[in-house]
Amino acid sequence: xxxxxxxxxxxxxxxxxSSRLLPWLAVATLISFVVGTIWxxxxxxxxxxQADTSRIxxxxxxxxxxxxxxxxxxxxxxxxxxxWRIKLAxxxxxxxxxxxASYTFIALITGSLWxxxxxxDTYWEWTDPRLMSELILFFLYLGYMALNAxxxxxxxxxxxxAVLALVGVVNIPIIHYSVEWWTSLHQGSTTxxxxxxxxxxxxxxxPLYLMMLAFAFFYAQLMFKNTRCLLLESERxxxxxxxxxxxxxxx
Amino acid sequence: MTLPEWMDFGKWTxxxxxxxxxxxxxxxxxxxxxxxxxxxxxxxxxxxxxREHRGAS
Amino acid sequence: xxxxxxxxLLLVSALVIGVGxxxxxxxxxxxxNLMYYYTPTDVHEGKAPSTRSFRTxxxxxxxxxHRDPDGVTVRFTITDLKQEMIVLYRGILPDLFRExxxxxxxxxxxxxxxxxxxxxxxxxxxxxxxxxxxASLKKSGAMPQHEMVxxxxxx
Numbered sequence: 001x002x003x004x005x006x007x008x009x010x011x012x013x014x015x016x017x018s019s020r021l022l023p024w025l026a027v028a029t030l031i032s033f034v035v036g037t038i039w040x041x042x043x044x045x046x047x048x049x050q051a052d053t054s055r056i057x058x059x060x061x062x063x064x065x066x067x068x069x070x071x072x073x074x075x076x077x078x079x080x081x082x083x084w085r086i087k088l089a090x091x092x093x094x095x096x097x098x099x100x101a102s103y104t105f106i107a108l109i110t111g112s113l114w115x116x117x118x119x120x121d122t123y124w125e126w127t128d129p130r131l132m133s134e135l136i137l138f139f140l141y142l143g144y145m146a147l148n149a150x151x152x153x154x155x156x157x158x159x160x161x162a163v164l165a166l167v168g169v170v171n172i173p174i175i176h177y178s179v180e181w182w183t184s185l186h187q188g189s190t191t192x193x194x195x196x197x198x199x200x201x202x203x204x205x206x207p208l209y210l211m212m213l214a215f216a217f218f219y220a221q222l223m224f225k226n227t228r229c230l231l232l233e234s235e236r237x238x239x240x241x242x243x244x245x246x247x248x249x250x251x
Numbered sequence: 252m253t254l255p256e257w258m259d260f261g262k263w264t265x266x267x268x269x270x271x272x273x274x275x276x277x278x279x280x281x282x283x284x285x286x287x288x289x290x291x292x293x294x295x296x297x298x299x300x301x302r303e304h305r306g307a308s
Numbered sequence: 309x310x311x312x313x314x315x316x317l318l319l320v321s322a323l324v325i326g327v328g329x330x331x332x333x334x335x336x337x338x339x340x341n342l343m344y345y346y347t348p349t350d351v352h353e354g355k356a357p358s359t360r361s362f363r364t365x366x367x368x369x370x371x372x373x374h375r376d377p378d379g380v381t382v383r384f385t386i387t388d389l390k391q392e393m394i395v396l397y398r399g400i401l402p403d404l405f406r407e408x409x410x411x412x413x414x415x416x417x418x419x420x421x422x423x424x425x426x427x428x429x430x431x432x433x434x435x436x437x438x439x440x441x442x443a444s445l446k447k448s449g450a451m452p453q454h455e456m457v458x459x460x461x462x463x
Contacts, residue, residue, distance in 0.1 A: 037271070048442035049404060049432055056270045057436065063274070083316040102277050110270040117266050120402030120429040128344045166324055170331045181335075183345045183365065185412060188434040188455040199452070201437035218278060225285040232292045236299075245297045 009086045011231050012240040018224040025221040032214035039207040047204070056114040057200075058208055061190075062215040064107035067137060068172050070100035070219060074144065075169045078162030088227075090158035091234075093165065094148050095226030099219050101141035108134060119185060129178040130186035133171055140168040154234060345412045347456075348391040356417070364393065364423055365412040365431060367454055373407055386411065389457045393417075397425040404430035410456040431456065 008014060040058035047054035077093035080086055111131070112123045125131055144161050151157035179188050190197050197205045235241050335342065345365035346356040356362050366386035373384040381398045384407075395413050405411060410433060413425035433455045437445070445451045 041271070045438035047436050048439040049409075050436075053264060053267060054436055055267055059270055059274045079320050082320050083313050098281060102281050106274050106277055109273050113266040113270050117264055118402075118404055118430060118432050120404075121400075121427065122429060125344070129342050163323070166320060167327050169324060170327050174331075174335075182339070182342045183347070185344055185429060185431055187432055190434050190436075199435045201441055203438065204436050218282075222282060222285050225289060229285065229288045229292055232289070232296065236292075236296050241296060242300055245293060245300055 009088050011088065011235055011238075012244075014088060015228060015231060015240075015244070018228055022221065022224055025217055025224070029214060029217040029221050032210055032217055036207055036210035036214050040211060044204050044207045045201075050118055053114065053117045054204070056110050057204075058211045060107060060110040060114060061208060062212045063103045063110065064134065065212065066215050066219060067100055067104040067107050067134070068175060070096050070103060071137060071140070071165075071168070071172060074100065075165045078165040081158050081162045082166075087158075087234075088231075090154075090162070091227050091230040092223065093162070094158075095223050095230055096219075097141055097145050097148070098226070099222050101138065101145065103215070103219075104134065104138040104141055108138060115185070125185055128185045129182045130175065130184045133175040133178050136171055137168075137175060140164070140171060144168075347388040348386060348393040349388055351393060351417060351423075352391045358417070361414060361416040361426070363412050363414045364395075364417075365410065365456060366393070367410055367456055368405070368407050370407045386413070387457075393421070393423050395423045395425050395428075397428050399427070401428055402430040404432060408454075410454050 008017070036058065040055055044055070044058075046052045074093045074096050077089040077096075080089035081093065111134070115125075116123050144164055147161045147164055148157050151160065176189065178184060179186050190199050197208060200208065232241060340355070345363035348364065348366050350356055351364060356364070364386065366388045369385040369387050369392065373382065375382050381396065382401065383394060383396050385392050385394050387393075395415075397413065397415075402411075405428065410431040412429045412431055413423060414427050414429075415423055415425035417423045435452050442451070
């Protein structure tokens with residue numbers, strides 16, 4: 001386990017591993033997105049109260065869910081950066097931030113449009129705890145990316161950003177439990193203990209699972225891509241990069 | 252000709268379409284950005300390496 | 309794990325726990341301000357503000373919806389299954405508004421205990437199912453309760 005961990009921390013190994021994984025991830029992302037979207041839009045039944053508007057769920061729920069999971073990845077990688085000073089952990093965190101910010105943006109926009117159709121004459125409620133905590137998550141992502149870009153020295157940037165990410169972790173349980181601790185316009189969470197999505201009827205749950213997979217694959221794929229870019233940028237004068245480029249050229 | 256029920260796009264509000272369109276635009280753009288960035292970086296490094304070779308010989 | 313890393317691990321844990329405790333305390337102190345709406349029970353117990361407008365929420369009681377002869381004024385009763393409150397509203401109701409549905413009204417409560425709403429929003433719950441399933445569940449009486457009347461684990 002530790003050997004594997006150390007091997008994964010080595011840039012050339014990570015680069016080779018991701019080269020092998022990326023084509024599969026691209027195919028998996030494409031298939032799950034296409035099948036999930038068609039299933040959710042055309043074949044899943046409409047809801048008894050919301051009619052077809054419930055189809056927004058198939059993008060809103062995965063986007064919102066992974067906007068939180070990706071933040072946890074960034075915070076965990078931040079802790080590894082601060083404690084073990086593993087450079088690759090910091091690059092994975094920095095590579096994840098724009099994807100997480102995009103998911104948060106999608107969750108906010110689709111939530112607003114969904115709310116406009118279901119709640120009534122409003123796109124946004126400034127005093128609602130669920131809406132506000134998700135908006136704060138969006139600003140945390142923006143702040144994280146800005147802090148990363150603000151320092152010339154990559155190592156100082158990494159440490160400052162990791163501290164911000166760890167401070168912001170407190171917002172994640174707040175988002176999740178906001179609909180239970182306080183009263184909210186947003187509906188309750190679809191998780192019942194360990195039973196995920198238990199309040200969603202099976203014929204609507206399966207396309208939702210597929211869309212969750214699609215969002216997860218998409219994240220993994222772009223995370224690898226972005227990390228590779230950051231690796232190439234920071235290690236462009238190292239011998240392994242030059243050798244690899246030569247092979248790339250020859251091919 | 253009557254369309255099968257599942258092809259009747261008109262029954263959905265524009266809001267549903269907007270959600271899917273916004274999501275597609277955001278995801279496809281960040282995807283294209285990442286892929287193009289790596290491509291450009293690899294090309295730059297290869298060029299730099301060729302320059303260094305020429306300088307050395 | 310060497311001493312330097314152990315110290316860093318402690319510092320990182322202290323940071324996360326410290327921020328967590330501080331935010332928890334702050335949230336508990338401002339708990340009332342974070343409530344999006346007050347239940348009829350809250351209003352009955354005098355927890356809701358009496359001088360400014362606030363939001364109240366509950367289920368629309370079955371058979372309580374009445375439309376005044378002018379066609380735009382509606383009155384209905386909302387309930388959290390403990391207390392009830394009459395709501396008076398002039399305007400267009402959201403599409404999802406129906407008896408048995410959860411709603412949230414923004415307005416103020418008069419001395420007669422009637423809540424005059426400026427706007428009304430519908431609150432759907434977390435249960436998603438096809439119409440046929442909902443119909444059969446209703447028939448068998450196994451329809452899950454709307455979340456607004458379920459007991460919540462409060463902070």
